[in-house]
Amino acid sequence: MRAADSVSYTDDLSLLTEAARAAGEIARHHFKRDPQVWDKADNQGPVTAADLEIDRMLRQRLGDARPGYGWLSEETPDAPDRLTRERVFVVDPIDGTRAFIKGEDTFSHSLAIVENGRPVAGAVYLPIKDRLYAAALGQGATRDGAPITPSGRTILDGAEVLGTKPNFQDQHWTGGRPPVTQRFVSSLAFRLALAAEGRFDAMITLRNAWEWDIAAGALLVQEAGGLAQTRRGAALRFNNVHPQVDGVVAGTRAVQGALIARLA
Incomplete structure (x- = not known):
């Protein structure tokens, strides 16, 4: 059975939002406590012990829940088998690692599920602000459960x-x-x-x-x-x-x- 035949986008979104909040618990534990930091090869920026701990947690938690899905994460070595999967987790354990290191509250956890090349469920969680953005294909987007819309601006000047x-x-x-x-x-x-x-x-x-x-x-x-x-x-x-x-x-x-x- 294909992944898309068995799990709704709503169920996938619920999985992502729960995992994003679990990632936030780990991030808050390390926040402003001088986690160990390494520089990635090829000037790809810094990575911290928190990034790696969150990545391990997400891969186990999400993979256990959806073993048929592929996996793509900034902090996991890429593997070509994801290209054969209908649905794929696309994850950044901490987006804005430099902000996290500096003790700023604008870093986030970015979790998505992509189906045949397009995102069908996504969550962006800012753990220090305790702010959760979420969306599923065809169901609108929310911030902390309330619907959101763009600004409505119609001209470029002054945007x-x-x-x-x-x-x-x-x-x-x-x-x-x-x-x-x-x-x-x-x-x-x-x-x-x-x-x-x-x-x-x-x-x-x-x-x-x-x-x-x-x-x-x-x-x-x-x-x-x-x-x-x-x-x-x-x-x-x-x-x-x-x-x-x-x-x-x-x-x-x-x-x-x-x-x-x-x-x-």
Whole structure:
């Protein structure tokens, strides 16, 4: 029996939200207690003892609950068998590890289930804020159980857009930097969640984005009523052989479309 024949998206989402909260318990135990930190190879950034402990817990908990699903995580060596699975867990144990190390409260746990290349359930949990974003395909998106929607902004001028400063340099844009206000939070998953709930009008990252950073957040945006695509306006597809996508632009449909139209 195929995975999609036996488990509903709602059941999968319940599994993810419970696991996200369990991850938060581990993160809070390590938070501001100087967990051991290592630098990854190839300038891939830091990893902490908390990242690794959460990864082990999630892999066991989620894998035991859904043994037929594939596994893709930032902190687990990749294995090609995930490419043969209909549904795949796509997990970032801690998105925003640098913020976690600094004692900032904007890091998150990003958990998604992808079915045949598209996210069908996703949870983004900020344990220090105790804030849970969740979505399942066709069922809308929520923050702490309440429905969320994008900001509704219809023009680019004056929009508030989340992203790092290099994304807004003139060379990336036709006609120079767009007339928007740049804002920043460290977690890509949190940026997507903030765009989904309308706290900001859009988010952008022009660099190749790892799937585990964005799978859950992209579903949040789409289920809330916004749009999330690659920097070239293509659909986001997940569980790729190389688990990256060509940047992300997400937000209200009008602002998101205007940003993509302006990209050089």
